[in-house]
Amino acid sequence: MINYIFGRLIQKSPVRVVIETSLGLAFELHIPISTFEVLPETGKDCKLFTHLHLAQDDVRLFGFATAAECELYQQLNKISGVGPKSALSIISTLPIPNFVKAVEREETALLTKVPGIGLKSAQRLIIELKGKLRHLLDYFEPGFQPVEESTLSEVENALQALGFNAKDVRRELSLMPEEATKMNSEQLLKEIIRRLYQRSK
Numbered sequence: 001m002i003n004y005i006f007g008r009l010i011q012k013s014p015v016r017v018v019i020e021t022s023l024g025l026a027f028e029l030h031i032p033i034s035t036f037e038v039l040p041e042t043g044k045d046c047k048l049f050t051h052l053h054l055a056q057d058d059v060r061l062f063g064f065a066t067a068a069e070c071e072l073y074q075q076l077n078k079i080s081g082v083g084p085k086s087a088l089s090i091i092s093t094l095p096i097p098n099f100v101k102a103v104e105r106e107e108t109a110l111l112t113k114v115p116g117i118g119l120k121s122a123q124r125l126i127i128e129l130k131g132k133l134r135h136l137l138d139y140f141e142p143g144f145q146p147v148e149e150s151t152l153s154e155v156e157n158a159l160q161a162l163g164f165n166a167k168d169v170r171r172e173l174s175l176m177p178e179e180a181t182k183m184n185s186e187q188l189l190k191e192i193i194r195r196l197y198q199r200s201k
C-alpha cells in the first residue's frame with residue numbers, strides 16, 4: 001500500500017496534481033479543493049498522503065494534504081452509496097472539524113449543503129459514522145473550541161484531578177453545541193462527565 005508520495009510538484013489544478021519522484025516516476029493524483037488550497041508552487045517539493053482506489057474498471061490514486069483528510073476519505077468510501085466523487089465533495093466543502101461535529105450532532109441541514117448529498121445520504125452518513133470520527137479532531141489544534149480558554153482550563157484541570165484524560169476532555173468540548181458558551185464551569189463540568197461516561201458504556 002502506498003502511504004504517501006513525496007516529490008516535485010509538476011502540475012496542479014483544483015482537482016488533480018502530478019508529482020514526480022526522485023526515481024523519475026510521475027504520479028497523477030486526484031485531490032479535494034482543501035488540498036489544492038495548501039499546495040506549494042509548481043516546481044517545489046510536495047508530500048501527499050494517498051489512497052489507491054481499485055474498482056473493476058477503475059484504478060485511480062487520490063492525494064491528500066493531511067493524514068486526517070486521507071483517513072476521512074477512506075471512512076467515507078466504506079459507506080454504501082458514497083463513491084470517490086461524493087467523498088471528495090464532502091472533504092472539499094466542509095472542514096473536517098465541521099463535518100465531524102455535523103455528524104455527531106446529527107445536523108442534516110449542514111450535511112445537505114455538500115453538492116451531491118441529499119437528505120437520505122446525510123442521514124446515512126450520520127448512521128454509519130456517528131461515534132467513529134471523533135478521534136480525527138485530535139489532528140487539529142484546539143482552536144475549534146466553542147468554550148472560552150479560561151473556562152476550558154478550569155474544566156480540564158478539574159477533570160484531570162478526577163482521573164479523566166485531557167485529550168478525551170478536549171475532544172468532548174470540541175463537540176459541544178454552541179449553547180455551551182453560555183454554561184458556567186460547574187454546568188460544563190457535569191455535562192462533560194455525563195458525556196464521557198456515555199462514551200465508555
